[in-house]
Amino acid sequence: MKQACIDKPTIKNPLSRFVTEEAIAHYLHLKTEEIYKIDCWAYIVHVVGKRTSIFVSYADLPPILGVSSPTKKDFNKWRKRLRTRKTNYAPSFWEAFYCEELEKSQSLGKIVSWENLISQLKHLISQESLQQIERVLAAEKARLEKQNKGKN
Template sequence: MVANFSRKSTPVHPLSRFATKQAIARLLKIKVEQIYRIERWRHILYVHAQGMSRFVSYADLPPILGVESPKGLDFGYWKRRMASLKERFAPDFWVDFYGDKFHQAVSVAELLEWGELVGAIKLMLSAIDLESLRKVYAQEKSLLEHF
């Protein structure tokens, strides 16, 4: 099944550029294939998947490559969302998400791009999470350099 992205209101939230099926699936702990429609509303996403429909905040989703890099206002949205959840740092699934992106990198250049993105948002991550990602990055870099 292919997810349909549709817009229900305008303008779209600035963080909507980071909304991907992969990130949404990881957040909801479902398979990407289970998502069949995602509605982009002004302040939230409405996700329709097999056996569920959920509202998802744009601020729950991690930044990605291929779109405009995170900027000051984006960090404000993320920090406000974390404060509303009584959290100091980004959700745990962000670490898993970036770990997967490091594993999926097909070149050192791509890995470096993901590493730079994580470096740009490092203040959003706990010291333990950042160290964990650094280890995964180093392992993947070593593997890619030897092939």
């Protein structure tokens, strides 16, 4: 997964490490090739895409693998964003994003890493979304285990 920010400011937002084309595409219901430019500013992300130019909050985007793990400060920013939106749970696109990332995973190690990350986020994700993610997680684990047994 490739980070997508073109940093503008000298002050970098700590959540900018979670900005990816895939996450933005899920958030805006676009294909990744329909996103032309992502600018990470101090407090907000500016996205230019097919038929759209929009500002996105860093706190709307889900954490990913390949960068440093979420910190207590990150969780506080997500909780604050949820309060602002008057909701208890992360945006629903997080479910689709995580399910897609699990399905793209090619190794059990990667699946386990996603599982560990998602377990840290359980209190941010709705119960229904969490159940769906866990179903996909179990299916992908079984697929990869079966695939690995076939190689031996």
